[in-house]
Amino acid sequence: MKKSLESKFFRLFTGEGTALALFLLMYISMLEKINIMQPFLFTPLSIFCFFLLEWVLFQGTVYWFLKWRRISLTKKTRLDELQYRWFDWLKKSNLLLLSIAGGFLIYQWVFSSTGNWWALFLFVFAAGEHINYYHIRLSYQTKEEWRDWKSRGWQRSLLARELSKHKRRPSSTHGRF
Secondary structure, eight states: OHHHHHHHHHHHHHHHHHHHHHHHHHHHHHHHHOGGGHHHHTSHHHHHHHHHHHHHHHHHHHHHHHHHHHHHHHSOOOOOHHHHHHHHHHHHHHHHHHHHHHHHHHHHHHHSSOOOHHHHHHHHHHHHHHHHHHTBOOOOOSHHHHHHHHHHOSOBOHHHHHHHHHHHSOOSOOOOO
């Protein structure tokens, strides 16, 4: 069981990290090579939504890395108190950033004559990743995972369940993050 979890966490953190790096490289290469896309890619809203997506993917990479490292070293998967508080803070900050981006998207569509579909795509992608990490599991990669989804439906994400359990546990430390 330990080797299976260790392998799964390793795949998850390297997959998220690879996506993080590839999206950045793709964005940079599009900025340099596709002149027709430059007006969409260079808008402040597009850049903000892109970095929001990258920020959320970075959080997923760090989470799965911590899980992998923890099980590799201690045979346990539970993170420590400070790490849970950090992810709880990140969840709240993501919601604030998503609200700001959503407000700017609405403003852009209502008060200007141009909509930015690229920014909207990046915003939806970032919101989906946030939901996938902090609320409901949206990604299913193996046949077994798909069968489980078909029989049980949408489930809370692992991080959402851990944060919920962490909040219910009495804390031995009363300091703030």
